[in-house]
Amino acid sequence: MNPGFTGSPLDRVDHLRNDEDGYRALLSDWRARILGLDGISPVLSPEGGLHWQSLADIEGEAELILLGMADGKPHFVPVTDVRGDAFRTPALWSALNTLPSEDAAIYGTARSLIDWHNNHRYCARCGGSTKLFRAGWGRKCTACGAEHFPRTDPVVIMLAEYEDQVLVGRQTRFPPRNYSALAGFLEPGESMEEAVRREIKEEAGIACGSVRYVISQPWPFGGSQLMMACIADAQSQDITLDTNELEDAMWVTRDEARAALAGEETSRFNAPPPFAIAHSLLKHWADNG
Numbered sequence: 491m492n493p494g495f496t497g498s499p500l501d502r503v504d505h506l507r508n509d510e511d512g513y514r515a516l517l518s519d520w521r522a523r524i525l526g527l528d529g530i531s532p533v534l535s536p537e538g539g540l541h542w543q544s545l546a547d548i549e550g551e552a553e554l555i556l557l558g559m560a561d562g563k564p565h566f567v568p569v570t571d572v573r574g575d576a577f578r579t580p581a582l583w584s585a586l587n588t589l590p591s592e593d594a595a596i597y598g599t600a601r602s603l604i605d606w607h608n609n610h611r612y613c614a615r616c617g618g619s620t621k622l623f624r625a626g627w628g629r630k631c632t633a634c635g636a637e638h639f640p641r642t643d644p645v646v647i648m649l650a651e652y653e654d655q656v657l658v659g660r661q662t663r664f665p666p667r668n669y670s671a672l673a674g675f676l677e678p679g680e681s682m683e684e685a686v687r688r689e690i691k692e693e694a695g696i697a698c699g700s701v702r703y704v705i706s707q708p709w710p711f712g713g714s715q716l717m718m719a720c721i722a723d724a725q726s727q728d729i730t731l732d733t734n735e736l737e738d739a740m741w742v743t744r745d746e747a748r749a750a751l752a753g754e755e756t757s758r759f760n761a762p763p764p765f766a767i768a769h770s771l772l773k774h775w776a777d778n779g
Contacts, residue, residue: 494765495598500558555626695730
C-alpha cells in the first residue's frame, strides 16, 4: 500500500544543505532543473508528469529551494509568493488525480516548503526579516540571527469500527455525496491513540477503545502535515454529531466501501480520491475483512 505523496525519486542530499559554496555551484549548473508552477499549482508536461524548466526560464530574482538530486542534476523550486489555500481548484484536483505517484511526491514536498517560506518571512522571535539558508530548508533572521526550520504538524485520520462496519463522515465543503474518514490535529500532551479517541468522541459522540495504527502520509495542504491513519474499536453505533465539524456521518459495510472505492454509479457514497490517505485507509479496511 503506497499512499499518495510518497515515493519521491529525489535524493534530498542533506549533506549539501550547509555547504554554501556547493549550493551556489548547483545554482550555476547548466543541467539544473526548475519545477514549473502556475501560481502554486503544478504545470504538467505533455506526457502528464511535472514540467521541468532550465535556470534560463526563471524571470527576475527568486529564492530557490534545493529539492534534491536525480541523475546528477539538481532540482529546485522557486519560492512563489502565493497566499491562500489553492487546493480545491479544479485544475489542481485534476492534476493530482493524474500525476504519477513519484511526481506527486515531489510536488507535495515543494508545496509544503513554499507555504512554509511564505509564512516565515519574519522572525517569530524579534520580528526581523528572514532570508533563505540551508539550500532552502531553513530561514535565518537578518536581525537577531535566529534560525527557523520547516515543521510538520501531526494529524490523526481514522475509521471507527463496530461489528464489521466503519464510520465515515462529510463536511459541508465536500462535493455532493463525498464521505471520508474523520480527522483532527494532535493537541499538546496527547498521544496518537488519545487523539483518535478524542476526535471520534468530539465529532460523532462515539466512545472508542483500542486503536491500531495502519499507515502514514505527508499532506502538503493547509500547512505541512503528517497524516497518521488508524482504526479504532467503537463501543456503540449511536452517533451524536457535532454539526460545527460534520454535516453528516454514517456507518458503512465492506461491500458499500468497495463499491464506493470502485466508483460504481450505484454506490451509497463517493470515496475520497486515490491520492488521499483516507482512500488508502478505507481500501485497507475493505480488503482485510
